[in-house]
Amino acid sequence: VVVEAMKMENEIGAPRAGRVAAVHVEAGRAVEAGTTLVVLE
Secondary structure, three states: OOEEEOOOOOOEOOOOOOEEEOOOOOOOOOOOOOOOOEEEE
16 A cells, blocks of 8 residues: 655555455545555455
């Protein structure tokens, strides 16, 4: 997952291998800290 913050892109890796089961936000949308972005299987 790539998250943009303060005009910088930050890549966030998963703690283990898996598949994305659900995406909870739309691309380009602002979110609050602690918001679930995706759910992994």
